[in-house]
Amino acid sequence: xxxxxxxxxxxxxxxxxxxxxxxxxxxxxxxxxxxxxxxxxxxxxxxxxxxxxxxxxxxxxxxxxxxxxxxxxxxxxxxxxxxxxxxxxxxxxxxxxxxxxxxxxxxxxxxxxxxxxxxxxxxxxxxxxxxxxxxxxxxxxxxxxxxxxxxxxxxxxxxxxxxxxxxxxxxxxxxxxxxxxxxxxxxxxxxxxxxxxxxxxxxxxxxxxxxxxxxxxxxxxxxxxxxxxxxxxxxxxxxxxxxxxxxxxxxxxxxxxxxxxxxxxxxxxxxxxxxxxxxxxxxxxxxxxxxxxxxxxxxxxxxxxxxxxxxxxxxxxxxxxxxxxxxxxxxxxxxxxxxxxxxxxxxxxxxxxxxxxxxxxxxxxxxxxxxxxxxxxxxxxxxxxxxxxxxxxxxxxxxxxxxxxxxxxxxxxxxxxxxxxxxxxxxxxxxxxxxxxxxxxxxxxxxxxxxxxxxxxxxxxxxxxxxxxxxxxxxxxxxxxxxxxxxxxxxxxxxxxxxxxxxxxxxxxxxxxxxxxxxxxxxxxxxxxxxxxxxxxxxxxxxxxxxxxxxxxxxxxxxxxxxxxxxxxxxxxxxxxxxxxxxx
Numbered sequence: 001x002x003x004x005x006x007x008x009x010x011x012x013x014x015x016x017x018x019x020x021x022x023x024x025x026x027x028x029x030x031x032x033x034x035x036x037x038x039x040x041x042x043x044x045x046x047x048x049x050x051x052x053x054x055x056x057x058x059x060x061x062x063x064x065x066x067x068x069x070x071x072x073x074x075x076x077x078x079x080x081x082x083x084x085x086x087x088x089x090x091x092x093x094x095x096x097x098x099x100x101x102x103x104x105x106x107x108x109x110x111x112x113x114x115x116x117x118x119x120x121x122x123x124x125x126x127x128x129x130x131x132x133x134x135x136x137x138x139x140x141x142x143x144x145x146x147x148x149x150x151x152x153x154x155x156x157x158x159x160x161x162x163x164x165x166x167x168x169x170x171x172x173x174x175x176x177x178x179x180x181x182x183x184x185x186x187x188x189x190x191x192x193x194x195x196x197x198x199x200x201x202x203x204x205x206x207x208x209x210x211x212x213x214x215x216x217x218x219x220x221x222x223x224x225x226x227x228x229x230x231x232x233x234x235x236x237x238x239x240x241x242x243x244x245x246x247x248x249x250x251x252x253x254x255x256x257x258x259x260x261x262x263x264x265x266x267x268x269x270x271x272x273x274x275x276x277x278x279x280x281x282x283x284x285x286x287x288x289x290x291x292x293x294x295x296x297x298x299x300x301x302x303x304x305x306x307x308x309x310x311x312x313x314x315x316x317x318x319x320x321x322x323x324x325x326x327x328x329x330x331x332x333x334x335x336x337x338x339x340x341x342x343x344x345x346x347x348x349x350x351x352x353x354x355x356x357x358x359x360x361x362x363x364x365x366x367x368x369x370x371x372x373x374x375x376x377x378x379x380x381x382x383x384x385x386x387x388x389x390x391x392x393x394x395x396x397x398x399x400x401x402x403x404x405x406x407x408x409x410x411x412x413x414x415x416x417x418x419x420x421x422x423x424x425x426x427x428x429x430x431x432x433x434x435x436x437x438x439x440x441x442x443x444x445x446x447x448x449x450x451x452x453x454x455x456x457x458x459x460x461x462x463x464x465x466x467x468x469x470x471x472x473x474x475x476x477x478x479x480x481x482x483x484x485x486x487x488x489x490x491x492x493x494x495x496x497x498x499x500x501x502x503x504x505x506x507x508x509x510x511x512x513x514x515x516x517x518x519x520x521x522x523x524x525x526x527x528x529x530x531x532x533x534x535x536x537x538x539x540x541x542x543x544x545x546x547x548x549x550x551x552x553x554x555x556x557x558x559x560x561x562x563x564x565x566x567x568x569x570x571x572x573x574x575x576x577x578x579x580x581x582x583x584x
Contacts, residue, residue: 007160011160012137014165014170015164019175023175024129026122044061044076047064050106051117060118077285093220098132101132102127105123105125105128108123108127136182139188150330158377159373169185169363172185175409182363184221191214198231211261213227226342228263232245232249234332297349305418306416307356308359310359316366319373322374326371330371346362357416412432414437418440419439422439425439441516444495446550450584455580475571475573479565486559495552496581498562498579498580500535500575502547507539513567514536517534520560520561522557522561528554529554535547
């Protein structure tokens, strides 16, 4: 058996095993179910049209949310101001791809009395989940066909392993397969395959297929309209080839027209929906979200410790390293050009973290990026040192990816939202102590044996702000509490530890809204050093704990200020006491 085929089979086993035994979303409920969060928004067209016959009001949605809790509230669309009708947030392409599996689920729900035929019961969850897994597997197969055609067997196998096992595609192929990324991965791989066959022998059937694929991708995500560049310029090895390609397009006008017609027919579905619902042909359904074309978020998107693409999917560093060889060696210059264009568009989106780990927005382009990695691997065959370095890096990157995928659903360590200090301390590690979570907010954490501890303020600091009674209640009526001050009397040691006795009636789960304990060291009225702690990381409903936050004492300071901030929570946090300790 060829090496590349063995890697394909191994990857199939891994992805299928993960889908059925690692974490099957169709076995989960509420916001962990298959049809939850964004997926419920992509999918909503199908029950609205085929079950409830209500595409313009979607009046059934509140009851669905109350029964199945796919999202905490209605997030799948909005009320159109002009018409008063309900408009889906997401375009309908993913729903089209889901339609065959929705049909299977609906038939099962209709004939099995155990389930409600309401679009969200178990038969729909499992049929959509397994159906979209099929697209993941098809995408892997077409990528395999592309790679064995372009590269040697060994290189093709290692590139395939890098993309499927060594990148975050592993998660989106197996567990989160109902998001758009694995579907688009499949369609891009299919488009590239059909485009390669089209220029071997131009036929009407292939032209129509190209138009339909590009239309579907644009319907899934409007920015995928750039996909038309791949069939237009496939197989061009240099700039002179672009001129010849236009001559070919003009020579085969009928094929070009058929492709354009198929593309337009698919694309027309969305404006037809908008016109039917709102009487407007064009509706911008993302409302206040948009692009910053002149100020793309390259640094945040790529290197943010909280969700950066290459920070959480380091294997894709190789796609950037391989770009010079892709431009030089590939007889397909559109691929590295397309890679850079797609990267620019993804980074220009203002919600640059894409609601989680930012790298998910690049997953659909991995069939294109695979050629850049392949060009790098082919070039490295001339140097034993290069082979050793790439093998070591690839092994490390694959390990980190497997670690990340595991902790997304099974492990102890948070899989996203890291601070720089938490990232460097815990990324790639398998265990987590509760104290480690303090590094998510604060850069200091003392774990050693304290020497010569001394309480700087023996009295309760809260008395400084002269509240009528304890506890200090930090609720929606309070933004910032008054500052509690410790004056530098030259008795401090290397470290300072702040103790806060805190309780909460009800936990605030939104991290961005959680209350904060903030400390600041001042020198001559200016902030020298500062840090913070989110107490609700460590508290559940009705709990009370003595929490601590550490800091190294700056060389020069004259005052330490401590206060609490409510950034927008409607929940209460109760502060019983605050003390400060210094130690070596």
